[in-house]
Amino acid sequence: MSLAWRIARAELRGGLRGFWVFLACLALGVAAIAGVGMVRSAIEAGLTDQGAVLLGGDAQVEFTYRFATAEERGFLDQIATKTSEIVDFRSMVVSGDAHVLTQVKAVDDNYPLLGSVQLESGDLATALTSSDTPGAAMDGILADQIGLKLGDSFKLGSQEFTLQGRILREPDTATGGFALAPRTIVKTKDLAQSGLLEPGTLFDSSYRLLLPPNADLAALQTEAEAKFRDSGLRWSDRRKAAPGVARFVDRIGAFLILVGLAGLAVGGVGVAAAVRSYLEVKIATIATLRTLGATGGLIFQTYLIQIAVLTAFGVALGLILGIAVPLALAGPIQSALPFPAQIALYPRPIIEAAFYGITSAFLFALWPLARSEKVRAAALYRGGFSGGWPRARYALAMFALAALLIGGAVLLSGTANLALGTAGGVIAALIVLALAAWGLIRLARRSARLKALRGKVALRAALASIGAPRAETMQVVLALGLGLTVLAAVGQIDSNLRAAISRDLPTRAPAFFFVDIQPDQIDGFRARLAANLAVTKVESAPMLRGIITQINGQDARKVAGEHWVLAGDRGVTYAASQPASTKLTAGTWWPDNYQGPPQISFAAEEAEELGLKLGDKLTLNILGRDITASITSLRIVDFSNAGMGFVLTLDPAAVAGAPHTDIATVYVDSGADPGAEAKILREIATAYPNITAISVKAAIGRVTEALTAIAKATTIAAMATLLTGFVVLIGAAASGERARIYEAAVLKVLGASRARILLSFALRAALMGAAAGVVAIIAGGIAGWAVMRFVMESPYAFEPASALSIVLGGIGATLLASLIFVLRPLASRPAQVLRSQE
Amino acid sequence: MTETVLALEDAWLTLAGNAGRVDILKGITLSVGQGESLGLVGPSGSGKSSLLMLMGGLERVSKGRVSALGQDITGLDEDGLAKFRRGRMGVVFQSFHLIPTMTALENVALPMEIAGIKDAFPRAKDELDAVGLGARMQHYPAQLSGGEQQRVALARAAAPRPAILLADEPTGNLDSVNGAAIMELIFGLRDRHGATLVLVTHAPELAERCSRVVRLVDGRIDGAGA
Numbered sequence A: 001m002s003l004a005w006r007i008a009r010a011e012l013r014g015g016l017r018g019f020w021v022f023l024a025c026l027a028l029g030v031a032a033i034a035g036v037g038m039v040r041s042a043i044e045a046g047l048t049d050q051g052a053v054l055l056g057g058d059a060q061v062e063f064t065y066r067f068a069t070a071e072e073r074g075f076l077d078q079i080a081t082k083t084s085e086i087v088d089f090r091s092m093v094v095s096g097d098a099h100v101l102t103q104v105k106a107v108d109d110n111y112p113l114l115g116s117v118q119l120e121s122g123d124l125a126t127a128l129t130s131s132d133t134p135g136a137a138m139d140g141i142l143a144d145q146i147g148l149k150l151g152d153s154f155k156l157g158s159q160e161f162t163l164q165g166r167i168l169r170e171p172d173t174a175t176g177g178f179a180l181a182p183r184t185i186v187k188t189k190d191l192a193q194s195g196l197l198e199p200g201t202l203f204d205s206s207y208r209l210l211l212p213p214n215a216d217l218a219a220l221q222t223e224a225e226a227k228f229r230d231s232g233l234r235w236s237d238r239r240k241a242a243p244g245v246a247r248f249v250d251r252i253g254a255f256l257i258l259v260g261l262a263g264l265a266v267g268g269v270g271v272a273a274a275v276r277s278y279l280e281v282k283i284a285t286i287a288t289l290r291t292l293g294a295t296g297g298l299i300f301q302t303y304l305i306q307i308a309v310l311t312a313f314g315v316a317l318g319l320i321l322g323i324a325v326p327l328a329l330a331g332p333i334q335s336a337l338p339f340p341a342q343i344a345l346y347p348r349p350i351i352e353a354a355f356y357g358i359t360s361a362f363l364f365a366l367w368p369l370a371r372s373e374k375v376r377a378a379a380l381y382r383g384g385f386s387g388g389w390p391r392a393r394y395a396l397a398m399f400a401l402a403a404l405l406i407g408g409a410v411l412l413s414g415t416a417n418l419a420l421g422t423a424g425g426v427i428a429a430l431i432v433l434a435l436a437a438w439g440l441i442r443l444a445r446r447s448a449r450l451k452a453l454r455g456k457v458a459l460r461a462a463l464a465s466i467g468a469p470r471a472e473t474m475q476v477v478l479a480l481g482l483g484l485t486v487l488a489a490v491g492q493i494d495s496n497l498r499a500a501i502s503r504d505l506p507t508r509a510p511a512f513f514f515v516d517i518q519p520d521q522i523d524g525f526r527a528r529l530a531a532n533l534a535v536t537k538v539e540s541a542p543m544l545r546g547i548i549t550q551i552n553g554q555d556a557r558k559v560a561g562e563h564w565v566l567a568g569d570r571g572v573t574y575a576a577s578q579p580a581s582t583k584l585t586a587g588t589w590w591p592d593n594y595q596g597p598p599q600i601s602f603a604a605e606e607a608e609e610l611g612l613k614l615g616d617k618l619t620l621n622i623l624g625r626d627i628t629a630s631i632t633s634l635r636i637v638d639f640s641n642a643g644m645g646f647v648l649t650l651d652p653a654a655v656a657g658a659p660h661t662d663i664a665t666v667y668v669d670s671g672a673d674p675g676a677e678a679k680i681l682r683e684i685a686t687a688y689p690n691i692t693a694i695s696v697k698a699a700i701g702r703v704t705e706a707l708t709a710i711a712k713a714t715t716i717a718a719m720a721t722l723l724t725g726f727v728v729l730i731g732a733a734a735s736g737e738r739a740r741i742y743e744a745a746v747l748k749v750l751g752a753s754r755a756r757i758l759l760s761f762a763l764r765a766a767l768m769g770a771a772a773g774v775v776a777i778i779a780g781g782i783a784g785w786a787v788m789r790f791v792m793e794s795p796y797a798f799e800p801a802s803a804l805s806i807v808l809g810g811i812g813a814t815l816l817a818s819l820i821f822v823l824r825p826l827a828s829r830p831a832q833v834l835r836s837q838e
Numbered sequence B: 001m002t003e004t005v006l007a008l009e010d011a012w013l014t015l016a017g018n019a020g021r022v023d024i025l026k027g028i029t030l031s032v033g034q035g036e037s038l039g040l041v042g043p044s045g046s047g048k049s050s051l052l053m054l055m056g057g058l059e060r061v062s063k064g065r066v067s068a069l070g071q072d073i074t075g076l077d078e079d080g081l082a083k084f085r086r087g088r089m090g091v092v093f094q095s096f097h098l099i100p101t102m103t104a105l106e107n108v109a110l111p112m113e114i115a116g117i118k119d120a121f122p123r124a125k126d127e128l129d130a131v132g133l134g135a136r137m138q139h140y141p142a143q144l145s146g147g148e149q150q151r152v153a154l155a156r157a158a159a160p161r162p163a164i165l166l167a168d169e170p171t172g173n174l175d176s177v178n179g180a181a182i183m184e185l186i187f188g189l190r191d192r193h194g195a196t197l198v199l200v201t202h203a204p205e206l207a208e209r210c211s212r213v214v215r216l217v218d219g220r221i222d223g224a225g226a
Helices: A003-012 A020-049 A051-055 A070-079 A140-146 A217-227 A243-281 A283-291 A296-328 A330-336 A347-372 A392-413 A416-448 A457-467 A473-508 A522-530 A556-560 A604-610 A676-687 A696-735 A737-749 A754-791 A800-820 A823-827 A830-837 B048-056 B078-085 B104-114 B120-130 B146-158 B176-193 B204-208
Strands: A059-064 A082-095 A098-107 A135-139 A153-156 A159-169 A183-187 A204-210 A234-237 A512-517 A535-551 A570-574 A584-587 A599-603 A617-622 A625-635 A648-650 A661-668 A692-695 B004-017 B020-033 B037-041 B063-068 B089-092 B164-168 B196-200 B212-217
Touching: A003 A296, A020 A051, A020 A243, A020 A296, A020 A347, A020 A696, A059 A217, A070 A204, A070 A217, A082 A140, A082 A692, A098 A140, A098 A676, A098 A692, A135 A140, A140 A159, A159 A183, A217 A234, A243 A283, A243 A347, A243 A392, A243 A416, A243 A473, A243 A696, A283 A296, A296 A330, A296 A347, A347 A392, A392 A416, A416 A457, A416 A473, A416 A754, A457 A737, A457 A754, A457 B104, A473 A696, A473 A754, A473 A800, A512 A522, A512 A676, A522 A535, A522 A661, A522 A676, A535 A556, A535 A625, A599 A604, A604 A625, A617 A648, A625 A648, A661 A676, A676 A692, A692 A696, A696 A737, A696 A800, A737 A754, A737 A823, A737 A830, A737 B078, A754 A800, A754 A823, A754 B078, A830 B048, B004 B048, B004 B196, B020 B048, B020 B196, B037 B048, B037 B204, B048 B063, B048 B164, B048 B196, B078 B089, B089 B146, B104 B120, B104 B146, B120 B146, B146 B164, B146 B176, B164 B176, B176 B196
Parallel strands: A098 A183, A135 A159, A570 A648, A599 A625, B037 B196, B037 B212, B089 B164, B164 B196
Antiparallel strands: A059 A204, A059 A234, A082 A098, A082 A153, A082 A204, A135 A183, A153 A159, A512 A661, A512 A692, A535 A570, A535 A617, A535 A661, A584 A625, A599 A648, A617 A625, B004 B020, B004 B063
């Protein structure tokens, strides 16, 4: 056994007292990362395992705007052992005077192929049976919203249904995506007389397939795509049932783990402080070892071994916590998530969390450890560390550890930009906070000497204490400041996003989108709205939906990558002449009554992003038919005001004869009677039951709900960071307790009352908390600005309310942490305290 | 007979230790007159420092009475005692007990600030000049030698012009040269300001300089002199 190990073991015999901050900081950070990782793995496992159920079958084929042709259906029936046809579209539930948007799922008798729809009572098959009128099942929230009870009737289009079931959960949620409205399930055949599935209306059809057990999914996909190439057929199967959900969970998981890493950085400040104060206590021992001939290397090894043992202990503690909490809360976690999660023990998140914990512990402990080498034998009678920087090899080792940590984060999170951004942000925040702490120390030192403060004993003592050499100011500002910075950034981004959505948008946005307006209804529709005084503007355009399949004869995605314009189908319109509000940036509009080869006017910004230019040829699949058209003009399209914006406008001849509907946006006078919007909705829904109205306000409400959930998850992760910061604060307050007891005793000798001593301690804590809070606001504001400006591409405005709460939170946290440790100083009797120092 | 500034009547001090309750002082009755210098001597553990602490209100009697400057301070609580000391009593300790986070000047000004004295800083400056530390006012305690720290402590005790100066082995941590200098300063201050001095010491030559010497043995006053 090496000498270093023997000495280390003897040193550790004293137990882990004095190391609880070290252990708590490390354990909290590791637990947060392991916990988030476990939940992420659980969801990933759930998605893989439940892939077929989520998809609604082994495979699925989707079409936009149309049903499968007889040939396509024949192929699907041939490869599958069982097939189910689903139609998905938005419509209005009408009951009496109430009109509410719903997402309709029209199904056949085979639905669902896998799993089952959970109703509050009874089963789906019974709920959809017809008596006098066909049956329907509806999301309970929607039923309550419109005031429908089981047995009540309502209309979809012109078809009457009876509500016979309240939906709790659908099995096939993988492809549902983000729904603007709650669900209604009916039988497709019952919609025949509804007028809702007329040619040109907006709907998606999907065909779920149960395949033979030995079916080769990849081969079938290739076969289907080859056979019906360019028909707009989209294939998905259980191998990757819910790519959208998986990607979302992966991103959110990576983001939360990076927030957890910021927490570990806060913990690192505590680790460094704990190691430093431990070594300060050990100075006499180290000096004695020096006297006895120990080299600097031996001393470094001795304490490195101790830190390694403690790190192992802290990481193990964190892992146990990070594993135990998700396992213990498996039930609530599973029911809170909208997708399946298999909570179990997964090795990857455990290894990942351990890696982060070990690397960061050594990274932060190395600096104070390296200084142990510098303790000289003379410290026995002079005390303290001799000054100077640790040797270059330790600085190099720290760089290597930092690189390992950041490189690991890049690799493990799978989002290099986000990981590097977070690492850069944390490092920048630590530098800013260190500078701020240094500035605060200097300022406090100078202020304590200000003539104006003479006689203000509590304040001056507080300032002197903040500005003193070896004060814990640096530690407090770094730990609390970093925790608050994360919270401030989250707060600023959240407030700005909400402001962008709820405050700015509706002032310019229309009140309604109306879709599925049949060509023979548009004139009457416009005339009715023109007669309504509350309506300020109506814009309408014909709309078809199409997919860009090729660019200049090549597969579009291979040419231009994963741009949103190429992901799925897009709204396409046509116009004979250039609309008055349209501004071209390049090219010219086609002439009136143009009958030549198809032409496209493309959105300028998106064209640039896709690398498209005038003269490029795009192949669009519209209703299964390919149209190849040349880009002859580029125009400005503003998507920010939620108004009507089409990336693609075709000349009318290009889509002549294709069935289509019209889409309209309706703007309402902002000063109109609050009931005006409801009146418009009622009037249109009564006159044209097939037309679907989407309230922009309601849509914004749904988006805000989704944002709230994400903000909540992020805030919880940020709170874990703050909790670690608080542990560091308590550690700092605890390690400063002896100094406070002594200070209080001397102040009492000099005639200070307990109230004055308490005031001084409180002022000291509040000043440090306020400083950390102010720096956090600046750093968090910069982070918030960067995210809004470069990631969200949205304007940033400083949000003072969330900022103020951060400063107050900072003051509150430091006050609380320090006041826990003022009781003993205040209660101690000066004679005993001072005598013990003799 | 001069006016009595400190008086103890049957003063007991009992402290709870690990081995149970221990009587540190056992029925001390003692009075000190104005301008007097009293030396408290005795073997280690005899209760000298504890007696000094009782006189300064840093410790409260378990039984008996203590009065200072004509006021009974027996029943005062911590804050009452702290307020009573303001400007009236100066204490010098063997280990100096300066506030490490404050400079020499701030340390000396502090009791005057607490007492609400307006010109605390100019007076602190003068006092530091008087103890020969005019050039080291902005130094922190850790940057001063032991002798210098004790001079700062002495300046701090003397600056508010207290009526009573209590010194607990003020030279105990100093070498003979520094110790002698400190004692010169203490007696010089007493002479200049006419304060009453109570000095705890192990050094017979220092005790001899006092106008009266009281010897303590095992918590009691030994023989005559009380």
